[in-house]
Amino acid sequence: MSSKRSRKDANISEGGSSSKRIQLEEDNKVSEDSFLSALNIFILPAGIQKARLTVLKTQVIRYGGRVQDMFDSTQNFSHIIVEDNIDIPRMKRILKLDSALEFTVVKSSWLSLCLRNKKLENCENYQLHEEKKVNLNSPKKEDNVINPYNKSRENASDPVNSSDYESSDENEQNNEKDMTSTLHLKSPQTEKWICAQSSKSPKPNMNKHITDKLEEMVKTYESTNDRWRALGYQKAIQTLRRHPKEISSWEEAKSLPSIGARLADKIWEIAQSGELRKLKEFESSEELQILKMFTNVWGAGPHTAQLWYQQGLRTIADLQQKAHLNHQQKVGVRLYDDFLDRMPREEAAEIEEVVKKAAEGIQPGIIAQTCGSYRRGQSTCGDVDILITHPDGKSHKNVFHKLLANLKESGFLTDDLVSAEETGNQKKYMGVCKLPGQNRKHRRIDVIVVPYNEYGCALVYFTGSAHFNRSLRHLCKKQNMSLNEHALKQGVVRKGSEKIHEGTVVPTPTEESVFKVLKIPYRPPEERDH
DNA sequence: CACAGCGTCCC
DNA sequence: GGGACG
DNA sequence: TGTG
Ligand SMILES: O=c1ccn([C@H]2C[C@H](O)[C@@H](COP(=O)(O)OP(=O)(O)OP(=O)(O)O)O2)c(=O)[nH]1
Ligand SMILES: [Mg+2]
Numbered sequence A: 001m002s003s004k005r006s007r008k009d010a011n012i013s014e015g016g017s018s019s020k021r022i023q024l025e026e027d028n029k030v031s032e033d034s035f036l037s038a039l040n041i042f043i044l045p046a047g048i049q050k051a052r053l054t055v056l057k058t059q060v061i062r063y064g065g066r067v068q069d070m071f072d073s074t075q076n077f078s079h080i081i082v083e084d085n086i087d088i089p090r091m092k093r094i095l096k097l098d099s100a101l102e103f104t105v106v107k108s109s110w111l112s113l114c115l116r117n118k119k120l121e122n123c124e125n126y127q128l129h130e131e132k133k134v135n136l137n138s139p140k141k142e143d144n145v146i147n148p149y150n151k152s153r154e155n156a157s158d159p160v161n162s163s164d165y166e167s168s169d170e171n172e173q174n175n176e177k178d179m180t181s182t183l184h185l186k187s188p189q190t191e192k193w194i195c196a197q198s199s200k201s202p203k204p205n206m207n208k209h210i211t212d213k214l215e216e217m218v219k220t221y222e223s224t225n226d227r228w229r230a231l232g233y234q235k236a237i238q239t240l241r242r243h244p245k246e247i248s249s250w251e252e253a254k255s256l257p258s259i260g261a262r263l264a265d266k267i268w269e270i271a272q273s274g275e276l277r278k279l280k281e282f283e284s285s286e287e288l289q290i291l292k293m294f295t296n297v298w299g300a301g302p303h304t305a306q307l308w309y310q311q312g313l314r315t316i317a318d319l320q321q322k323a324h325l326n327h328q329q330k331v332g333v334r335l336y337d338d339f340l341d342r343m344p345r346e347e348a349a350e351i352e353e354v355v356k357k358a359a360e361g362i363q364p365g366i367i368a369q370t371c372g373s374y375r376r377g378q379s380t381c382g383d384v385d386i387l388i389t390h391p392d393g394k395s396h397k398n399v400f401h402k403l404l405a406n407l408k409e410s411g412f413l414t415d416d417l418v419s420a421e422e423t424g425n426q427k428k429y430m431g432v433c434k435l436p437g438q439n440r441k442h443r444r445i446d447v448i449v450v451p452y453n454e455y456g457c458a459l460v461y462f463t464g465s466a467h468f469n470r471s472l473r474h475l476c477k478k479q480n481m482s483l484n485e486h487a488l489k490q491g492v493v494r495k496g497s498e499k500i501h502e503g504t505v506v507p508t509p510t511e512e513s514v515f516k517v518l519k520i521p522y523r524p525p526e527e528r529d530h
Numbered sequence B: 001c002a003c004a005g006c007g008t009c010c011c
Numbered sequence C: 001g002g003g004a005c006g
Numbered sequence D: 001t002g003t004g
Helices: A050-062 A089-095 A110-118 A154-159 A177-185 A208-223 A227-242 A251-252 A263-272 A277-283 A286-295 A303-309 A315-320 A325-332 A336-340 A347-363 A396-409 A454-465 A466-478 A509-515
Strands: A040-043 A066-068 A078-081 A105-107 A368-369 A383-390 A412-422 A427-431 A444-447 A480-482 A488-490 A493-495 A498-501 A504-506
Touching: A040 A050, A040 A110, A050 A110, A050 A263, A066 A154, A066 A315, A066 A368, A078 A110, A089 A154, A089 A286, A105 A325, A105 A427, A110 A251, A110 A427, A208 A263, A208 A286, A227 A263, A227 A303, A227 A466, A227 A493, A263 A480, A286 A368, A315 A325, A325 A412, A325 A466, A347 A368, A347 A396, A347 A444, A383 A396, A396 A427, A396 A444, A444 A504, A454 A466, A454 A509
Parallel strands: A040 A066, A040 A078, A078 A105, A383 A444
Antiparallel strands: A368 A383, A412 A427, A427 A444, A480 A488, A488 A504, A493 A498
């Protein structure tokens, strides 16, 4: 988990007084260009997500164009904008038109193009032309002023109740019923495995302005126990990170894996306006701010955070005084500030040295290797993950207890979070350490001790990333295998999600061998940073 | 509509 | 067995 | 939240 927190406690300024962004309200100081001033358009909402619609309108207006909310055939529109896979007959059906067209009908991607290039592009290639086919439809004329929206547009800035982040929201409804019939054009997008691709991108994140905001969304959703939504955002962030160029259109975003219409809306909103209204809402919610703060306490998750909030607790100091804390949470509260930020990898290296020395002193020839984000080459580390084993296959056994005792004795380990775990043959410790000297922060440290025959799988597991591991294990499942930190097994039989037969262990002495059995190209740690 | 990883410890 | 964690 |  990355944790760079904008630390502000209970006093959240409401009303966005602190924000200094572009106002979208009206054309204050005649925004740079007005390259769309020739436009007087109507946007057919069918098939266009509500959020994208709003952004389109806002942007057109911002650049001098006019957007009509109602369709009125007596008016002189310069263009009718329709979603890309809507055809003329369908448009006419929706607008209840039966006469020949008097308007220029263009796909919405043209509008995106104009906004992207900040100029009025030629719309020839985006124009829809009427087919010269005999119209068999029984004519049904009548009112030429209709409102194709389902609801009144007042909801454009609906009050968004604060609970809408936990239930999937309503603005899902498409503006037409039979739109499923036109959705078959979606690109098939053959299965790609994250674990079979490198996480390295030739360019450094070209979309940081976007991923930063989405990261905040992830944290909010995680703190409200909306884990699948958080995961959806996280995958989108990974995709954006390795995208070689800055996102410049809604379509570009939507075409990427793990980015659907909802995320494309949000991505494009950020690309266009530099901000995300949904995030602003979240930021102005005192409850959400506090839930985020509480879930940053080690040992507290969404449930506990909610509980504390319901009990009227609002600050970390409140927790210290009034909350019923378990051992882990007491440590989490006491060291709250230290745990908020990540350490430079140089510091992780110092910590590694201390543990290595101690381990070597106890059992010569021992292997102590730092994994996690450190091994993946990240410049900062949330904690230090150290794997210990011994090539002779048995000497690791005695080490665990002695090592911890030794490090506590020297004052290096300051607190235990989870100690004396024993899983199969492996042992795991989670605790807190502090390097000697002034101005040192407490740091999280994890140590696992594993038998040598599990070294390969343990190394893969402990090196991660978490996302990479999930992908790898998912791939195993698809191949009737299973992977955990102990072993890779094949011939696993599952009925639904439950395992019927455990399968047999495939020997995997090295990381390379794990990749080999799975038939994917080997990835060095730096390329597993998904 | 199902699925999105899996194993472990704490309480 | 739910919750939290890596 | 996305994908199949
Ligand atoms: O849900 C998880 C969390 C962690 N791990 C594995 C992979 C990960 O790399 C390793 C260490 O976990 P940690 O939380 O320390 O992640 P990190 O990759 O080291 O990042 P950070 O820099 O935040 O510590 O444990 C998983 O397999 N699944
Ligand atoms: Mg780590």
